[in-house]
Amino acid sequence: MQTDLIRKHAAPVPRYTSYPTAPHFHAGINAGTYREWLGAIAPGTALSLYAHIPFCDRLCWFCACNTKQTRRYQPLADYLTYLYREIATVAGAVDSRVEVGALHLGGGSPTMLAPDDMRALNDVLRSAFRFRPDAEISVEIDPNDMDEARFDALAEIGMTRVSLGVQDFDPKVQQAINREQTFDQTRAVVDGARMRGVSSVNIDLLYGLPHQTRESVEATVEQALLLNPDRIALFGYAHVPWMRKHQTMIDEAALPDALERFSQSSRAAEILLSCGYQAIGIDHFARPDDTMAIAHREGRLRRNFQGYTVDDLDTLIGFGGSAIGKLPQGYVQNTTATSEYQRLVSETGLAVAKGFALSEEDRMRAWVIERLMCDFSFSKSEFARCFGAQGAPVIEIADRLMEEDEDGLIASSGDRFVVTSRGRPVVRSVVAAFDAYFGTNGARHSIAV
Template sequence: MLTTPTHKTLTGKYSAPVPRYTSYPTAPHFGPHIKNDAYSQWLQALGEGDKLSLYVHIPYCDRLCWFCACHTKHTLRYEPVAEYLDALTREVRAVAKLVSPKALVTALHFGGGSPTLMKPEDIRRIGALFREAFNFTPDAEISVEMDPNDMDEARYDALADIGMTRASLGVQDFQPEVQKAINRIQTFEQTKSVVDAVRARGVHSVNCDLLYGLPHQTLETLAATVNQILTLDPDRIALFGYAHVPWMKKHQTMIKEEVLPDVDQRFDQSRMAAAMLVAAGYQPIGIDHFAKPDDSMAIADREGRLRRNFQGYTDDAAETLIGFGASSIGQFRQGFVQNMVATGEYQRMTGSDGLTVVRGLAFSDEDRLRGYAIEKIMCDFAFSFADLKARFGAGADEVIAEAKLFVGQNADGLAEIVDGRFRLTETGRLFARTVASQFDAYLGNGKGRHSIAV
């Protein structure tokens, strides 16, 4: 679907910056009143029957991509990485002492930065550390974000040894002009070699990340990249809009704003790429993911089990996410926690009791209600009034009233009420983040700046 005159009006109207809603409340609203004491209590409350998902942040890259909005830093020396991994080891052991061995780990995700810059012996050491510290289920997913420029046979073997089941490759775009503008040189041949190597070692799922809205990107160049990606036959594809936030990530000032696509061009790029992926047999999931119909995420989507957390869309049923490493965020039934962002200070803090939480948020009943409604909008494009009432009682009445008011007042037909459900229309799904923001009680308080919603 390319931009029509109607859609041009709507993209301008509904492209104002709003959160991506990988959490609610969103991270700008975390505060210093939640620290290690609360974190310790939340960890100790975990027990038999609790499923855990673990996230490990490696905040180093051997090159800095100018489009990146992650907490990471560039290094050409391995010593800082080695020192960081020692601190990470202290944190893992400290957390493990507080968590019941009856809690079961169902997923472990290595993100960054570039986790694959770790030396093979450190990949094995850190993998073994987590296996020794926590109780993993036999079928636990082990996923790793991979930079093709890091890879060699020894690293492939090390990742296989720690049981990697899913490889996630950042592609962004294969066109040389675009790659030069974002400082990420990565050929199709390099990428294909990674896909071939991990599949040869038994990895059952490969994910590729694509970006639209990049400098010098056009419909033609993006289409060429999508066609190349399809030849790799990935199991999942994420199609993200480039988030230009130079006020937060200073290296993004290296990208000239005059060569960025405008809002209408971004919209056209996203619709064209989405249509190509659907035509190739991928099932659209949420606002920006696509998966083969037999993929576990696609099955979860069809069965109404799709979730959304700080890693994006997931079929992981674990209620608890424990984050390790500098800046990592954890999610518990009681609320959110975040580790110290600065790597040096994070490393220093692990030298005391091993815990490094410096901010967070304890959920109120209203937070849980609105967070659930927003997650359902982002995942299912709908929520049921009866479901809200059953889960949250009379407290749901305010959100239900807001939903009815939005439908009554929105002249563009972004949502409707059908059989007691607030449901986004086909047009409304294109602006799901904006619709979700209507239920965000924190958004208007001035905290946080966000990327545009298209």
């Protein structure tokens, strides 16, 4: 029965880190729109900031991020000049009394930055914005970049959480994805971060990679557990070569099918749960005392472009090429090509290429989708308190799904619409029923399992 379920519901669907999803952003949202939205941010609002460093010194073939390979440092140094100008432009457009509650440095590989440039970026951001004393500073780390000087610089800027890309420890798999990284390298980075007071360590693992088997994934998870991570993100590899040309370097014949992917993820989850980790949403696991596990238990888990988060701030400002921001009015995304990003910033101080203005219906559907992705359920009465009678069409979708469900994917519990344990592996397919834009523009997605 489970095999039939996976086969039936594994069709490609979005990952729903936003709603509407990024393929529906359009050029009707521009720099002028963004300036208006920034100016409307109320004094005292708490912001979340994201700074994107779209460079790597090697391309991992599995990666679907917006990044480019460079062996020279000068492109990064040049890029920072424009990044600083964009930061200054945005800061000048918002009220000076806003506060920063969280900063995330991502990429690409932000740890490619030289230590002095890490400090300089931090100085620019803190000169432009007022940071809360307890602001979370999280950094994506490539263990191959790290040395003592970089660790010291990250400690100086107040790093509180790190996320390490591991993917898989099997040398055959690493070679197939161009991501060679030893266990000892990874352990040294975890130890180095903790020695400098980092309170939360996340490790990213992937299933569904070329040459992976259930047994090899099991071995990787067991090695990762030796590092005592506070969180583990267990992502399914998204094979999207039509979006990321370097993924054509991966031998598709070596990729596991949907049933094998499900077997790999199930076995990994079984091990993590048996070791005391709590399942968070579709692909995260956390120790019970971790802030993400606490937020999940209390119904405060959120989902944004970085995946699951405890960041409950409603305004996210993205800096850098391809960065996405979310404001109360909608989404904005910068142009992706580094050269175009630099040209636009030099001309106007901003680099917005597209976005999406949210309607009230969009907000209603986004609310339901986020709760299903985070909690696997939502309360109809809570939804009604938020949106009133105008939310009736969305509730009708839920009721229709309940009537039409033949596979035991959903159920009702009091006033709650619930995705069952049977339906959780394919929750993205359930969620897609609430997506008014799905299938309307020919966008392609990774499989749902």
